[in-house]
Amino acid sequence: MAITADAREVIGEATLGELEGTLRGQLVRPSDPDYDQARAVWNAAHARRPALVIRCAGTADVVRAVEFARSEGLQMAIRGGAHSIAGFSTSDGGVVIDTSPMKGIRVDPVSRRAVAQPGLTWSEFDHETQAFGLAVTGGLVSSTGIAGFTLGGGLGWLLRRHGLTCDNLLSADVVTADGQLVTASEHEHADLFWALRGGGGNFGVVTSLEYRLHPVGPVVFAGPVFYPGAAAVEVLRGWRDLTATMPDEFTTLANILVAPPVPFLPEAAHGQPVVGIIGVYSGSVEDGTKAAQPLRTLAEPLADLMGPMPYTGMQSLLDPLWTAGAQNYFTGALLDRLTDETLDTLLAQHAAGHALVRELHLHHCGGAMARVPTGATAFAHRDTAFVLNIIARSPDPAGFDAHAEWARATHRAMDPWSTGGYVNFTSEPGADKVQASYPPDTYARLVAVKDRYDPTNQFHLNQNIRPSDGG
Numbered sequence: 001m002a003i004t005a006d007a008r009e010v011i012g013e014a015t016l017g018e019l020e021g022t023l024r025g026q027l028v029r030p031s032d033p034d035y036d037q038a039r040a041v042w043n044a045a046h047a048r049r050p051a052l053v054i055r056c057a058g059t060a061d062v063v064r065a066v067e068f069a070r071s072e073g074l075q076m077a078i079r080g081g082a083h084s085i086a087g088f089s090t091s092d093g094g095v096v097i098d099t100s101p102m103k104g105i106r107v108d109p110v111s112r113r114a115v116a117q118p119g120l121t122w123s124e125f126d127h128e129t130q131a132f133g134l135a136v137t138g139g140l141v142s143s144t145g146i147a148g149f150t151l152g153g154g155l156g157w158l159l160r161r162h163g164l165t166c167d168n169l170l171s172a173d174v175v176t177a178d179g180q181l182v183t184a185s186e187h188e189h190a191d192l193f194w195a196l197r198g199g200g201g202n203f204g205v206v207t208s209l210e211y212r213l214h215p216v217g218p219v220v221f222a223g224p225v226f227y228p229g230a231a232a233v234e235v236l237r238g239w240r241d242l243t244a245t246m247p248d249e250f251t252t253l254a255n256i257l258v259a260p261p262v263p264f265l266p267e268a269a270h271g272q273p274v275v276g277i278i279g280v281y282s283g284s285v286e287d288g289t290k291a292a293q294p295l296r297t298l299a300e301p302l303a304d305l306m307g308p309m310p311y312t313g314m315q316s317l318l319d320p321l322w323t324a325g326a327q328n329y330f331t332g333a334l335l336d337r338l339t340d341e342t343l344d345t346l347l348a349q350h351a352a353g354h355a356l357v358r359e360l361h362l363h364h365c366g367g368a369m370a371r372v373p374t375g376a377t378a379f380a381h382r383d384t385a386f387v388l389n390i391i392a393r394s395p396d397p398a399g400f401d402a403h404a405e406w407a408r409a410t411h412r413a414m415d416p417w418s419t420g421g422y423v424n425f426t427s428e429p430g431a432d433k434v435q436a437s438y439p440p441d442t443y444a445r446l447v448a449v450k451d452r453y454d455p456t457n458q459f460h461l462n463q464n465i466r467p468s469d470g471g
């Protein structure tokens with residue numbers, strides 16, 4: 001049951017006081033001065049009013065929060081970095097189990113491992129690991145949280161060299177729906193460990209994540225090169241052709257976008273369609289310089305910003321364009337190939353849109369991501385050649401519905417080439433969307449794990465795997 005008013009009206013101040021007394025972290029009620037800050041999530045399209053936000057200081061608070069929400073019959077939203085596109089980390093009238101204060105991390109440079117708490121963002125995680133020249137595949141925008149990102153799969157600049165983020169997860173501590181703490185790894189709760197790597201936040205609240213790290217940087221050859229819209233066809237086809245022989249060290253992305261009013265792009269291009277090719281070469285700067293050369297000469301660039309830069313600089317390069325507080329709609333599709341017709345369709349769809357921020361990202365996959373066997377993790381679409389992320393963004397709600405509809409129409413236009421979806425890039429909940437993100441046998445296996453760890457579907461604010469009895 002979800003409640004809709006101030007929690008005190010429904011639960012009673014005595015019960016809330018009792019809860020508060022058992023927490024090391026903070027209980028935030030709607031009447032508290034920092035309630036608006038506590039309820040805010042990255043995507044302002046989901047401005048909801050939870051009954052309570054429990055800012056957890058540690059695992060004990062998480063256990064208490066799960067027990068409390070369960071005993072009071074309150075809907076639970078789990079929050080890490082609050083970047084859920086679909087708004088899953090908040091709710092109207094429920095309890096937000098906010099792990100964002102949990103920012104501990106221990107990096108072992110010798111064994112190349114990190115044990116991290118779920119409140120860390122990629123910026124914070126990279127700061128700690130790059131002190132030792134180490135990294136794991138992380139987000140393209142550094143304010144994104146490590147937890148939701150990893151549990152959904154995790155596409156980033158190191159995916160062709162080191163796999164998805166979830167491919168580098170070695171173990172996780174999880175508070176399950178009955179308030180028990182379990183450690184999942186290849187050796188214990190192996191079914192849960194499999195499900196956590198792509199199955200999202202369906203199985204419990206993760207309180208610790210152990211990662212394998214890799215030597216990266218600290219300086220890499222990276223950055224974007226922008227081409228005018230008039231050259232879009234030759235640039236996109238040229239990039240697509242080059243991906244066929246690209247070394248695993250090089251992970252790139254093509255972006256069809258409207259040029260933002262940024263000083264590094266000529267003023268005449270502002271507000272016009274352009275194509276950006278952006279990438280990171282995670283080997284030596286010298287090799288990266290050579291490998292990137294063909295990408296910088298696909299046509300006459302508007303701006304070429306590729307060059308040596310700190311890996312952490314690249315990780316935060318896009319942050320200013322993706323700040324919190326706007327309305328956002330993302331929808332993603334997995335593509336097994338990019339034909340000329342696919343690219344032409346994407347360009348036509350982009351031209352038909354009206355949002356000033358509308359972007360079509362084509363993430364090049366393969367490499368280490370493709371070498372993981374299909375059944376090894378819940379993220380199973382290992383033969384995906386490109387992941388498309390369709391993005392519509394607007395500073396205010398007026399007109400946003402039409403922009404979201406444009407994104408959905410663009411997704412439909414991709415039907416001939418789409419082989420599935422990616423849960424982290426899906427704005428809408430819905431059984432069809434979730435099932436489309438997994439091959440049928442993977443989905444059936446996820447249901448079996450859900451039956452074992454959350455048979456009554458306490459954790460349903462996510463791309464929901466419904467237990468067999470429907471939850």
Ligand SMILES: Cc1cc2nc3c(=O)[nH]c(=O)nc-3n(C[C@H](O)[C@H](O)[C@H](O)COP(=O)(O)OP(=O)(O)OC[C@H]3O[C@@H](n4cnc5c(N)ncnc54)[C@H](O)[C@@H]3O)c2cc1C
Nearest residue numbers: 080081082083084088089118140145147148149155201206
């Ligand atoms: C600006 C931006 C850039 C992005 N870039 C990328 C990208 O480069 N690559 C990519 O793959 N994805 C990307 N994403 C998508 C991103 O991976 C998802 O939105 C992800 O869920 C964000 O994780 P979070 O912890 O910040 O989110 P939250 O909103 O805090 O959580 C989202 C969901 O994750 C689950 N979850 C979070 N924390 C926990 C926990 N401790 N235990 C159990 N479940 C938990 C819950 O189901 C929750 O509803 C991006 C999103 C945004 C908004």
